[in-house]
Amino acid sequence: MEKNEKLAGLAFLLLIGGLGLAVLFIVLFAELAEEVVEKEVAQFDNFIINGMEAGASKTWDQVMFIFTEMGSVWFLTVLSLVVLVVLGVKMKDKWGMLFFVIAVGGGSLLTTVLKNLYVRERPSINPGIDAIGYSFPSGHSMGSLIFYGFVIYLVIRTRQRSWIRWLFVAILGMLIIMIGSSRIYLGAHFPSDVLGGYIAGLIWLILSLVALEWIQWHSRSPVPPVYALRKLLGPLYRTVRTKLPFFNK
Structure with missing residues (x-):
């Protein structure tokens, strides 16, 4: 029982840490969005765009088109159906x-x-690469980070060998980066759009995973997490009161 209390208390602390991380990224997104609105990111955007244009080639055009398709709505929709089937049929994870x-x-x-x-206009309009509508934040970047990030979470929780799990994590992480890079390369988004998409996607992913972990721990643990947290922090509280007499005044 004592072990369960400690585990539940630590789980609660991790959840609080996740929420704190989400708040941090919310602040970062707000700062970036403000700079985008005030058009203070032009130098940052132009530096990255010029670097990509310097390395452009027909081969890279084809490669980047493939990556951008892997972050498109239709592609992620198909993969989402596959993930739902795996979660429902194989993993029984409602x-x-x-x-x-x-x-x-x-x-x-x-x-x-x-x-x-934010109604930011795109650097260019090209329906062929799904570059229509407003630009900030990048939908491809945000959607791919949420989708592939959730898959990374599922992979980490599997019982596969450690090297297999981390290989998948590395591949999917690189894929997320390449999808965002492809949007800049193909002229669909400014670099700040992609960065904004990543930050916004990370915020939503963290909140979703925190909520999922909370529900799962609450339903499986025999000890209420809040009660376990009090038990976990109880000795620290008593130590503070002993060492700092003024604390009781």
């Missing part, structure tokens, strides 16, 4: 299914809301 839908579906809705809030 909570995982629910929060996967919340993460991916809610992320898509949030992208639309943010785009219409």
